[in-house]
Amino acid sequence: xHVDVLLTKTISKDYCVYIDQxxxxxxxxKVLIVTNTTVADLHLANLQTKIHAxxxxxxxxxxxxxxxxxxxxxxxxxxxFEHRLDRKxxxxxxxxxxxxxxxxxxxxxxxxGIDFIQIPTTLLAQVDASVGGKTGINNTYGxxxxxxxxxxxxxxxxxxxxxxxxKREFSAGIAEIxxxxxxxxxxFFEWLETHDLHDETHLKEAIYKSISIKATVVAQDETEQGIxxxxxxxxxxxxxxxxxxxxxxYLHGEAVAIGMVMANCLAQKLGLLSQExxxxxxxxxxxxxxxxxxxxxxxxxxxxxxxxxxKSEYSKIKFILAKGIGAHEIRxxxxxxxxxxxLKEANA
Amino acid sequence: xHVDVLLTKTISKDYCVYIDQxxxxxxxxKVLIVTNTTVADLHLANLQTKIHAxxxxxxxxxxxxxxxxxxxxxxxxxxxFEHRLDRKxxxxxxxxxxxxxxxxxxxxxxxxGIDFIQIPTTLLAQVDASVGGKTGINNTYGxxxxxxxxxxxxxxxxxxxxxxxxKREFSAGIAEIxxxxxxxxxxFFEWLETHDLHDETHLKEAIYKSISIKATVVAQDETEQGIxxxxxxxxxxxxxxxxxxxxxxYLHGEAVAIGMVMANCLAQKLGLLSQExxxxxxxxxxxxxxxxxxxxxxxxxxxxxxxxxxKSEYSKIKFILAKGIGAHEIRxxxxxxxxxxxLKEANA
Numbered sequence: 001x002h003v004d005v006l007l008t009k010t011i012s013k014d015y016c017v018y019i020d021q022x023x024x025x026x027x028x029x030k031v032l033i034v035t036n037t038t039v040a041d042l043h044l045a046n047l048q049t050k051i052h053a054x055x056x057x058x059x060x061x062x063x064x065x066x067x068x069x070x071x072x073x074x075x076x077x078x079x080x081f082e083h084r085l086d087r088k089x090x091x092x093x094x095x096x097x098x099x100x101x102x103x104x105x106x107x108x109x110x111x112x113g114i115d116f117i118q119i120p121t122t123l124l125a126q127v128d129a130s131v132g133g134k135t136g137i138n139n140t141y142g143x144x145x146x147x148x149x150x151x152x153x154x155x156x157x158x159x160x161x162x163x164x165x166x167k168r169e170f171s172a173g174i175a176e177i178x179x180x181x182x183x184x185x186x187x188f189f190e191w192l193e194t195h196d197l198h199d200e201t202h203l204k205e206a207i208y209k210s211i212s213i214k215a216t217v218v219a220q221d222e223t224e225q226g227i228x229x230x231x232x233x234x235x236x237x238x239x240x241x242x243x244x245x246x247x248x249x250y251l252h253g254e255a256v257a258i259g260m261v262m263a264n265c266l267a268q269k270l271g272l273l274s275q276e277x278x279x280x281x282x283x284x285x286x287x288x289x290x291x292x293x294x295x296x297x298x299x300x301x302x303x304x305x306x307x308x309x310x311k312s313e314y315s316k317i318k319f320i321l322a323k324g325i326g327a328h329e330i331r332x333x334x335x336x337x338x339x340x341x342x343l344k345e346a347n348a
Numbered sequence: 349x350h351v352d353v354l355l356t357k358t359i360s361k362d363y364c365v366y367i368d369q370x371x372x373x374x375x376x377x378k379v380l381i382v383t384n385t386t387v388a389d390l391h392l393a394n395l396q397t398k399i400h401a402x403x404x405x406x407x408x409x410x411x412x413x414x415x416x417x418x419x420x421x422x423x424x425x426x427x428x429f430e431h432r433l434d435r436k437x438x439x440x441x442x443x444x445x446x447x448x449x450x451x452x453x454x455x456x457x458x459x460x461g462i463d464f465i466q467i468p469t470t471l472l473a474q475v476d477a478s479v480g481g482k483t484g485i486n487n488t489y490g491x492x493x494x495x496x497x498x499x500x501x502x503x504x505x506x507x508x509x510x511x512x513x514x515k516r517e518f519s520a521g522i523a524e525i526x527x528x529x530x531x532x533x534x535x536f537f538e539w540l541e542t543h544d545l546h547d548e549t550h551l552k553e554a555i556y557k558s559i560s561i562k563a564t565v566v567a568q569d570e571t572e573q574g575i576x577x578x579x580x581x582x583x584x585x586x587x588x589x590x591x592x593x594x595x596x597x598y599l600h601g602e603a604v605a606i607g608m609v610m611a612n613c614l615a616q617k618l619g620l621l622s623q624e625x626x627x628x629x630x631x632x633x634x635x636x637x638x639x640x641x642x643x644x645x646x647x648x649x650x651x652x653x654x655x656x657x658x659k660s661e662y663s664k665i666k667f668i669l670a671k672g673i674g675a676h677e678i679r680x681x682x683x684x685x686x687x688x689x690x691l692k693e694a695n696a
Binding site: 141 | 495
């Protein structure tokens with residue numbers, strides 16, 4: 001005897017990423033803006049003039065990856081309770097990737113899920129983190145190991161917010177743009193080689209192109225059963241670097257830049273990437289002053305740390321590798337010895 | 349300029365509720381059984397002989413609604429990390445509604461979501477809580493205010509586990525069966541009036557019927573935008589009773605039984621339910637020794653407590669009322685005075 005539970009509805013809804021189209025937004029519900037101290041000082045008053053709501057509240061969190069934890073999540077949720085948000089209320093994530101991931105996570109949990117909007121203020125969040133609905137927090141076991149898939153109702157990328165971005169953060173965002181180009185679009189990579197993203201028009205073009213790539217990938221594979229994993233190019237190595245340096249030495253995008261170089265060493269060993277192409281990728285990263293080298297103390301310890309990354313099943317690490325420039329290969333069959341050799345070469 | 353993010357995939361998958369069909373289950377992944385001290389003592393060894401997995405682990409939580417909190421959730425998640433569960437691993441919820449809701453919640457969060465199976469051991473969990481994918485925990489603001497919609501991969505209801513169920517818990521489950529009948533199926537209600545559920549065959553029939561009703565409702569409205577709210581008949585009142593008595597005096601099903609009687613008082617005042625039908629519902633509840641009266645100290649205080657329930661938007665409480673026996677009406681336009689009068693009458 002059994003009963004079928006037939007679910008016809010999808011929880012996720014399609015949405016738009018708007019670029020430089022945020023003039024004013026009106027909602028007939030309560031709205032809670034979630035931001036951090038840095039962004040609040042620079043831009044919160046400005047944003048508040050643009051948002052019209054039944055009630056407009058805000059909660060300001062401390063700034064930094066180390067606050068991407070359960071305590072900050074609880075601050076957001078408590079603000080929801082204190083302001084008695086209901087199921088039709090809306091959260092707005094106003095900040096970088098950390099704010100976006102935590103706000104989306106809180107939105108997915110409050111009363112089993114309410115809507116949220118992303119208004120990313122860093123380049124990295126605009127081109128990558130704000131699109132695709134990955135939410136989460138870090139814990140002692142690693143990064144983003146607890147979270148959900150919860151898509152925003154809309155994303156508003158405003159280039160105005162990028163003007164106050166520190167140079168290092170700007171470059172960290174460029175790393176993710178380069179990531180998209182290397183793994184998915186050779187033409188875009190070549191365009192990046194010949195266009196300076198410090199130019200505002202070029203930057204906007206690159207943001208649009210990166211988001212388009214990401215949206216196409218996410219549309220194919222929302223919950224990362226397959227191709228979406230390619231977006232983790234550089235991240236498998238990068239996460240270990242971030243973890244070993246306690247998230248204090250490198251920005252996420254910087255660790256990813258080094259991670260791409262390490263992944264390229266491995267791709268070269270496997271004959272997937274030529275020395276020339278690896279050199280072109282390295283040159284593009286360096287042009288934006290991104291770090292490309294990390295001193296690995298022990299390749300063995302570094303290797304073991306892969307297994308704490310959630311993308312890895314135990315004893316099977318999934319490597320995302322560039323297959324020339326503009327294509328990719330997912331490999332989970334690479335012998336430990338070859339990975340160790342690649343790590344040693346990257347270290348040289 | 350904008351980019352469309354088109355999501356074609358649904359996260360929720362259809363699944364089966366099996367009744368008395370659990371012989372043995374084999375998985376080529378890691379499996380973590382989540383249970384509580386009471387169920388573990390009675391049935392865990394038995395269940396372990398039926399589950400074959402790459403690795404079989406278990407985590408045993410303290411028993412009781414008061415442990416449906418973040419600390420217990422963390423115990424489950426930490427067990428997932430300690431046993432290095434990966435994205436293909438499986439959780440098994442083995443217990444009543446509390447274990448089911450928390451295990452489902454943990455499954456939805458671990459690595460942004462892994463599969464879980466429900467093996468409910470209480471009548472209430474079998475007929476109601478284990479089906480439909482509502483997960484969550486309680487906090488100081490109220491019940492199930494933080495959670496997710498996360499559907500199990502399958503549900504196995506075994507009547508063998510009900511044999512060790514205390515009499516009060518058995519009756520609490522009957523309350524939810526009566527709830528389904530009153531709001532959705534007059535024929536089923538009449539059948540309940542003429543069949544004693546202490547008889548094993550009748551009980552199994554009632555379980556099947558209740559799950560079928562629930563599955564039909566959930567299939568129409570997974571995330572409770574409409575008709576699924578009808579399953580909260582008796583719950584709006586019941587949650588206040590549970591909250592005022594600190595979840596210690598009444599089992600959930602008992603509070604729902606009293607809540608149905610209160611809702612019926614209101615339905616009578618509005619001319620939706622006859623005195624005779626209200627009497628039949630009352631008689632059926634009493635037949636299973638369910639409580640039908642709660643001493644309301646202050647109707648005003650009781651009324652205000654509705655607004656802490658997440659189903660209520662501020663200043664608009666949604667009441668689920670029986671419309672005769674076998675049908676329902678959702679109302680959010682009832683003046684406060686009428687509700688207060690109904691509360692006073694229920695108190696008389």
